[in-house]
Amino acid sequence: MTNDHVLTVGVLGSYGGMNLGDEAILTGLLSDLRRRRPDARVLVFSRDPEHTRRAFPDVDTTGWEGMDRESRGQAVRRVDLLVLGGGGILYDTEARRYLRFVAEAQECGVPVFAYALGAGPLTEELDRGMARSILHRCVEITVRDEGSKLALEDAGVRCPVAVTADPALLLKPEEFNGDALEGEWLPDGRRWVGMSVREPGRAAHTLDVDAYHQLLAHVGDFLVHRLGAHVLFVPMERQDIGHAHGVLSYMTAADRCRVLHGTYRPSEILGLMRHIDLAVGMRLHFLIFAAMAGVPMLPLPYAGKVFDFAQQVGAPTLRGVVREAAGPLLAEVDRLWDERPTRAQEVAVKLATLRKRATETGERLGVQLNRIVPAPVV
Numbered sequence: 001m002t003n004d005h006v007l008t009v010g011v012l013g014s015y016g017g018m019n020l021g022d023e024a025i026l027t028g029l030l031s032d033l034r035r036r037r038p039d040a041r042v043l044v045f046s047r048d049p050e051h052t053r054r055a056f057p058d059v060d061t062t063g064w065e066g067m068d069r070e071s072r073g074q075a076v077r078r079v080d081l082l083v084l085g086g087g088g089i090l091y092d093t094e095a096r097r098y099l100r101f102v103a104e105a106q107e108c109g110v111p112v113f114a115y116a117l118g119a120g121p122l123t124e125e126l127d128r129g130m131a132r133s134i135l136h137r138c139v140e141i142t143v144r145d146e147g148s149k150l151a152l153e154d155a156g157v158r159c160p161v162a163v164t165a166d167p168a169l170l171l172k173p174e175e176f177n178g179d180a181l182e183g184e185w186l187p188d189g190r191r192w193v194g195m196s197v198r199e200p201g202r203a204a205h206t207l208d209v210d211a212y213h214q215l216l217a218h219v220g221d222f223l224v225h226r227l228g229a230h231v232l233f234v235p236m237e238r239q240d241i242g243h244a245h246g247v248l249s250y251m252t253a254a255d256r257c258r259v260l261h262g263t264y265r266p267s268e269i270l271g272l273m274r275h276i277d278l279a280v281g282m283r284l285h286f287l288i289f290a291a292m293a294g295v296p297m298l299p300l301p302y303a304g305k306v307f308d309f310a311q312q313v314g315a316p317t318l319r320g321v322v323r324e325a326a327g328p329l330l331a332e333v334d335r336l337w338d339e340r341p342t343r344a345q346e347v348a349v350k351l352a353t354l355r356k357r358a359t360e361t362g363e364r365l366g367v368q369l370n371r372i373v374p375a376p377v378v
Helices: 020-036 049-055 069-076 095-107 125-135 146-154 178-183 209-227 239-248 266-275 284-292 304-313 323-338 340-370
Strands: 008-012 041-046 060-063 081-090 112-119 140-143 192-196 230-233 257-259 278-281 297-299
Touching (some): 020 041, 020 266, 081 095, 081 146, 095 125, 140 146, 146 304, 192 209, 192 239, 192 284, 209 230, 239 257, 266 284, 284 304, 297 304
Parallel strands (some): 008 041, 008 081, 081 112, 112 140, 192 278, 278 297
């Protein structure tokens, strides 16, 4: 045994390249952690360790899916503190997978910090019961919006829950230059409207796929014919590409549309946003990127987290992605386009508050880390 003591922080979330929003969260989290504790060793529990290793070569990574109880115990004993999150990982059927890992850490005496979590819906009793029995033993719980706090309280979590903001708000943009635009067949100098669609999945299982494809096709055609714009679909997951083409199949102006097909880092997509004049979207982090870039946006709230973000930044909040919303949706697009300079300024003011709250999560984590005496290195 040496006399060296290295603080080791574990990070557990939905990481591994499946979703650009989750990767943006990890990027913001790690950047903030490095700034506060450059001496710390970081171990990311990833769904795809090779992807995470390529994206973040300065951290250690290990897989965690499919681990049995003994393997989970061995893994968490390697860290001095486990960071759970951030992002929307505590919802029906998914929450239990993360909470089992958290329970194992707690049984091993490892403190757990819940980092800007997204929670809900939590309706299944197994997930609700695990949330009640496990989360109150965390050293601190922070969530990214009021809806998540309410979801935990509704599940019976009675310990203090602090509302901060999404770690992706700490991201810095990378230049999305002319070569990238040319490679995607996106001529510069045109009026581009970014659009984000998503697959239903477990987080949006109530979506009527054909109905929302047709609804967004109406929006796309309106953008082309009314505003003279070109439409760029920006996938945040690979599955989104198929749904973008599903929307295109209903459009009459599909020739004025493109689907982004390259593989990009979250910071590059944030950089892309400066080429966008207006954003219409379903994916939360597409909307966050638009707001960060000062792009006027119209959220399509398929879930509470999108509605909450729209309210936080003062963006329009409509009924959701349903066929009956077509008329109000087109009217709001028209209004938003006419008022885009004013809307962008209003969002910028509110976004500054959210960014400050996003840094608060790291400040709270820093306090907990400073209380830890790391185990000696063997």
